[in-house]
Amino acid sequence: MCPMSTSSRTAIVWFRRDLRLLDNPALHAALKTAASIVPVFVLPNPPHGDLGSASLWWLHGSLAALQTSLAAKGARLILRRGDPAQLLPELAAHTNADSVHAGICPEPAWRAADASVAAALSNAGRTLHLHHSLTLFDPDAIKTRSGGVYGMYTPYANAVRAIDATAPPVPEPDHIPCPQRMPAGDSLAAWKLLPTHPDWAAGLRQTWTPGEAAARARARIFLRGAALHYESGRNLPGHDLTSRLSPHLRWGELSVRALWKALHRHAQNPGEKTFANELIWRDFAAYLLWHHPDLATRPLRPEFENLPWRNDQAGLRAWQQGRTGIPIVDAGMRQLWQTGWMHNRVRMVVASFLVKHLLIDWRAGAAWFMDTLVDADLAANSMNWQWVAGTGIDSQPFFRVFNPVSQGEKFDTDGAYVRRFVPELDHLPDKCLHAPWTAPAQILPQAGVPPGQTYPAPIVDLAAGRERALATWKSTVRVAA
DNA sequence: TTTTGAGTTGTTCGA
DNA sequence: GTCGAACAACTCAAA
Numbered sequence: 424m425c426p427m428s429t430s431s432r433t434a435i436v437w438f439r440r441d442l443r444l445l446d447n448p449a450l451h452a453a454l455k456t457a458a459s460i461v462p463v464f465v466l467p468n469p470p471h472g473d474l475g476s477a478s479l480w481w482l483h484g485s486l487a488a489l490q491t492s493l494a495a496k497g498a499r500l501i502l503r504r505g506d507p508a509q510l511l512p513e514l515a516a517h518t519n520a521d522s523v524h525a526g527i528c529p530e531p532a533w534r535a536a537d538a539s540v541a542a543a544l545s546n547a548g549r550t551l552h553l554h555h556s557l558t559l560f561d562p563d564a565i566k567t568r569s570g571g572v573y574g575m576y577t578p579y580a581n582a583v584r585a586i587d588a589t590a591p592p593v594p595e596p597d598h599i600p601c602p603q604r605m606p607a608g609d610s611l612a613a614w615k616l617l618p619t620h621p622d623w624a625a626g627l628r629q630t631w632t633p634g635e636a637a638a639r640a641r642a643r644i645f646l647r648g649a650a651l652h653y654e655s656g657r658n659l660p661g662h663d664l665t666s667r668l669s670p671h672l673r674w675g676e677l678s679v680r681a682l683w684k685a686l687h688r689h690a691q692n693p694g695e696k697t698f699a700n701e702l703i704w705r706d707f708a709a710y711l712l713w714h715h716p717d718l719a720t721r722p723l724r725p726e727f728e729n730l731p732w733r734n735d736q737a738g739l740r741a742w743q744q745g746r747t748g749i750p751i752v753d754a755g756m757r758q759l760w761q762t763g764w765m766h767n768r769v770r771m772v773v774a775s776f777l778v779k780h781l782l783i784d785w786r787a788g789a790a791w792f793m794d795t796l797v798d799a800d801l802a803a804n805s806m807n808w809q810w811v812a813g814t815g816i817d818s819q820p821f822f823r824v825f826n827p828v829s830q831g832e833k834f835d836t837d838g839a840y841v842r843r844f845v846p847e848l849d850h851l852p853d854k855c856l857h858a859p860w861t862a863p864a865q866i867l868p869q870a871g872v873p874p875g876q877t878y879p880a881p882i883v884d885l886a887a888g889r890e891r892a893l894a895t896w897k898s899t900v901r902v903a904a
Numbered sequence: 905t906t907t908t909g910a911g912t913t914g915t916t917c918g919a
Numbered sequence: 920g921t922c923g924a925a926c927a928a929c930t931c932a933a934a
Binding site: 575576577578658700704767768771775810817818819820822823824825826829830889 | 910911912913914915916
Binding site: 567568569571573574575577578724817818820821822823893897900 | 925926927928929930931932933934
């Protein structure tokens, strides 16, 4: 292999979680300064800890889609596996590229990688340029009046709404010129990101289409339909009234800035406002991870390190497998396993159940979500688990314990959601569907679910679990004070 | 500096 | 069935 000589400037576009061509600031900046572009995706080996099995499944589809759309622009995506700090300087030397452009990632592992890559490139007289594109707002630009970091959502949201200076989306290029001779790369298939033995991804294939084109299509459908009733619709897990854009946003197949702009072109009805708030929550999560790099591993309030979590492997396994005996919890966990996704309302219910009723460390739940969700995002996942656990995000009162029975009755009134994912309860009457253990003696055998046989009895008494959680949180706070 | 108002998503109890 | 109050006290952020 000998270094190529080119007469014009070349730039590497390092794709990470901006797997799109529309409104891609790194690509745009590279095209402005260079005559030819080398698109690269580097998979760290081993993959970073936040790349779970479901994420790798999605990544395969998303990279395949990106290869196709780049090819349509005359470019080819170079896939490499290993240490970016070694591979990128090599590729830059090989292609005589003087710069590398990438989107900023808030995860600590990527920030460490960026530092090594920047140093290695700079030793060879080359530059790493990082661009904001994952979030609406630059996390360093949002400060409290006294220059501090926001710790509560509402003041943060007020601050960003007052600024509302998101950069305008940049256009999709018509053509992406590549060097005559491109460096070699791996084949996507050789990475073996898809499961084979066993192939657990059938439900994922049925539910999702990764890639920029599918992301844009879904966004269009959502913005014209469910977004208008999002305020109330988003709470009903039995209906398809959420955006389902989370995995597309996680991989940057969809530009959040373009989505934001599309949303604000419309008159602000309550549904659209609520959805805009969700996008600000997403930004807030990245902001928190940026300023608290140990968000995923340490409670924001240190006193909660002392919370006496139970080491309950059987309970954790029952929760993971959707066999807790609490219908809406099991429905949620099975939806997650089958489709790689769970409705947001139910995520709160299952998380609260694990952390409060079972008194199992939120980090165990967060790890399971990271492995099984197609939208697994370290920032959002860590923030939301800490919110449910009451360990630092905002001021969740410790007495707020979700009751899975009332949540089910309130938001899955007709039981459509539970029946879809816990089919063995199909024949139970609505009245006791969310709490089968309260059914009159004859009902369960008649409905084909004799107690504790096809469907388990509850692994914890809900009232007792709630009391135990209240007492535990109360004493943890009191000891700290 | 001190003060003040407020904090995504809940539950239970009693009138 | 519906409604308001209590749950307890702290931290945040702005004035």
